[in-house]
Amino acid sequence: MSTPVTEEPESESEPETDEQPAADAETAAAEPTAQQRRMAKKRDDAARRDAQRRAEEETREAENTVHLKVFRYDPEVEGKQEPRFDDFRVPFHKGMTVLDALIYARDHYDSSLTFRHSCRQAVCGSDAMFVNGRQRLCCKTQLADLDEPVRIEPLPHQDVVKDLVVDMEHFYDQMEAVEPFFDPDDLPSDDLAEQRQSRENREYIKMATRCIWCGACMSSCNIAAGDNEYLGPAAINMAYRFIMDEREGESRGQERLEIVEQEHGVWRCQTQFSCTEVCPKDIPLTEHIQELKREAVKNNLKFW
C-alpha cells in the first residue's frame, strides 16, 4: 500500500485534544471553541479514515491498478530531507494519464504530494517530468503506454524545490537572454495596417512558435547539464523564431545571430537529438540549431 497520510503535523498542532477528554461536558460548555475544534478534528479524522478506506476498497475492487514509484523530497520537513521513492497503487481506467494518476494519489493518499499542473491539455507546459527515464509531459502521457512500475521523478539537471517541482528560474533566464521579443525596423504608419508576411514564412517559423516553455528539452540535453551557461535548445529555438521571421530587419537579425553564436550558444550543440526526441510539441529543435549554425557561418563569410 501507499505511504500513510501525513498525520504528525496535524496532531502536533492540536495537542489539547489528548489533555481534555471529549466526554467532559462542563469543559465543553465553558470552552465551546475547544470543543468545536475537537469535534471538527474528530469529524475530519473520521472523514479522512473514511476516504482512505473507500480509496483502498476502490483499489482492491478495481480489476486493474497501476503501480507508481514517485520521487519525494521536502527540505523543510524532518524525515523527508533525504530523497526517497514512495509507492502508490492507483485504480486504472482507460484513457488515464500519468497526471491523472498523480492527482488521484495526492487526493486520496497523500495531500502533501507536490507537482505543478494546470491546463491538463499540453498547452501550459507545467508538468514536464522524468517518467520511466524520459522527459515527458505527464498530462499527455497515457499510463497504458508505460511499463510498471511507473517511475516518476522531477526533471533532471534542475534543482528540486519539493517532490516533483523543480526550480525553473535558470530556464527562464536563458529564455530571456536571447531577447525574446519582436523588434521590427519600422511599422506601418496606419495603425490599422498590418505588416505583410508570406504564408511560406509563417509556415517556416510555425513549429518554432509552438514552444510551451516546459523545459523538457533543456533537461534532456547533456551539454546543458555540463555547461550551465549554455543557452539550451528552447532559448536557441526562440532566437530562431525571430531570426527567421521576415518581418524583422536584417540588422536585428545580425544582432540576434551574435547572441546565439557566442561561446555558450549554438556551437555547443553536439546534435544528439535528445531535445528533439523529448519535445512534446514535436519541434525540430536540433534542426533549428543546425540551421542557425549555417546562418552564422554564412554571416561570418560575408564579412571576409
Place this chain on the structure above:
Amino acid sequence: MTIHNHDVIVVGGGGAGLRAAIAAREEGADVAIVTKLHPVRSHTGAAEGGINAALREGDDWEMHAYDTMKGSDYLADAPAVETLCQDSPHETIQLEHWGMPFSREDDGTVSQRPFGGLSFPRTTYAGAETGHHLLHTMYQQVVKRGIEVYDEWYVTELAVTDHENPGDRICHGVVAYDIATGELAGFAAEDGVILATGGPGQVYDHTTNAVANTGDGAAMAYRAGVPLEDMEFIQFHPTTLPSTGVLISEGVRGEGGILYNDDGERFMYERGYANNAGELASRDVVSRAELTEVNEDRGIQDEYVHLDMRHLGEERIVDRLENILHLAEDFEGVDALEEPMPVKPGQHYAMGGIETDENGQTCIDGLYAAGENACVSVHGANRLGGNALPELIVFGARAGRHAAGRSRPDRSTRATRRSPMGAGKRSSGPRRPSRPRWRPNAAGSTG
C-alpha cells in the same frame, strides 16, 4: 511583513492581465504582475478559435456589434458591446505589430475565418492555437518592457477600506503569499489594482478550464463588496473528452461528425432535438440533448455519447482534423480512426463576473477587473465563439490605462488623496491610518 510598492498591481498573468500591465506601463506607471502561475502557464494559452475583429472591406464594427448583441440573447449591454467592437480592430493589429504569428492570406495580410453566429468571416486566427500565440506574444512584450512579475505568488485578499457603503471604499493593494515558501507579503498599489484571474470553471466537476481557474478574483472582489453580475450565465461545450474535459473542436461536427447514443441512434435527429441543424445546432442545444440522453439511460456507461467521424475517411480526417486524432489518443487513449470518440458536455465559459464599466472600473475606487473574471457585459446570456480573446485585449488595455490614472487630469490629487500604504514607501509593517482603515479581512461585511 514585507510591502512591495508599485503604482499598479495586476493580479493574474493571462491575456487580460498581460495586456493591462503593458497598457499601464505605457502610461508611465510602475506596474507589477502578481500571479499564482508563471504567465506563460495561464489558461489563455488553451484558446483555439480566434479574435473577432472587423478589419476588412465589407465588414464594420456595427455588424460585429449586431452579431454580438443577437448572440447574447439581447442581454449584453449595448455601450459595452460597442466599445468591444470598436476597439477590437486596433487591438488585434497591435498584436500583429508585436509579432504575433497569425495565419496569413496569399497577399500577406492576416487570415480571418467564419465562426458560429457571425455575419462576416471576421475571426482572426493563428492556426488552431490562437490563444497560445496571443499569450506568448504579450508575455514577450512584458519581458521587453522589464515589467516586474511575481510568479507563483497567490493573492488571498484585497486591501480595501471598511466604509459602510462599498461605493465609498478604496482599494490600496493586495495580500499574497509565495507558494514556494509560504511567506506573506503586501503589495501596495498607488494607483490601482486590476483583477485578471480568469474564470471559475473548477467549480464544476467537468470543465474545459484549467485546474488553476478557481475564480479567485471574483471571490475576492465579492468579499470586498463588489457586485457580481450575470453569474447564472454559464456556457457548456457539447463535445469534451470525459476523462479530462479536453475540448474536441466544433470542426469535427462541421466536417460531418455524427453523435450516437448507446442504442446507436443518431439522437439529434431520431429523438427530435434539432431536426434541421442536427449535430450542428448551437452549443446549448447539443449539450442539453446529450445530457437528456444520458439522463434517460441511453448514455454510454451512463456518462457520455459517441462522436463518430470514421465515415469521413482517413484521408479527409488526417488532412483537416489531424489535431483531433492527437487529442483523442493523448488524452483519452482512443484511436479516432478506428473507434468513435466518447464526448460529453463540459463547463466552458462564465459570461458573468465582477461588475465593471467599460474602463474596467468597479464600484470600489482603485479596483479594476478585466477578462473572464469581469463582467462588462458584452456576452449577455451567451458568448459567441471568437469574442473571448478580443474582450481580454480590449478591456485589459482599457483597465490598464485607466488604473495608471494618466488619462484623468487630476491624477496628482488622486494619488495624494489615497494610498496610505504607498505614501511612505516603507518596506515593512502595514501602518493603520485612523481613517480610512485598511481592512485585511473583508470577509463577512460585503455591504
